[in-house]
Amino acid sequence: MPMTHVSMRSGQSAQFRTTVLKDIHESLHEALGVHPEAFFMTITEHEEANFLANMTFPFERSPNLLLIQITLTAGRTAEDKQRFYEHLVSKLQANLSVDPADVFINIIEVASENWSPGKGLAGRNSVIPAADASAQAAAR
Structure with a gap:
């Protein structure tokens, strides 16, 4: 049950932002086997003064950096993570013409007990039906 946050410079359309989130979710599902209904995602847009990123290291990036x-x-x-990175970059390039150099991804891994999906329940599988949880485990 991933939590995703995207930071970008202000100025992209609502359709662009929605497609970014959709592409991330589809890549998580298709490349990593994340449950198709497990999406918790946000985007924050930043004015230029509030968005500082190296635009030349380790390669050139455009102002459209994500x-x-x-x-x-x-x-x-x-290998799973590499497959996800490649899958997502490919989707963003195909659907939005995002330059692959403009896709900076950071994955943070946490133990299952560090999740509570709500209602005080612990563990990411606390709300996934047993059949889906077994299929998910087999897909990883």
Whole structure:
């Protein structure tokens, strides 16, 4: 049950922002097996003075830089994450013409007990039906 936050400079359309979130969610589902209904996502837009990022290291970036931070339950392999990165960059490039250099992704992994989806329940699987949880575990 990931939590996703995207930071970007102000000025993109609502359709662009919605597509960014949709592409991230679809990539999480398709590349990492995240439950299709597990989406908790935000975007924050920043004026130029409030958005500082190196635009030349380790390669050139445009003002359209997306800083994407995703918190996930721990347990995915480096290969899983690489597959996700490539999948997401491909979707953003195809759907929005985002330059791959402008997609900066940070994944934070946490233990399952560090999630509470609400109602004081603990653990990310506390609200996923057993059949879905088993299928999800098999997909990882």
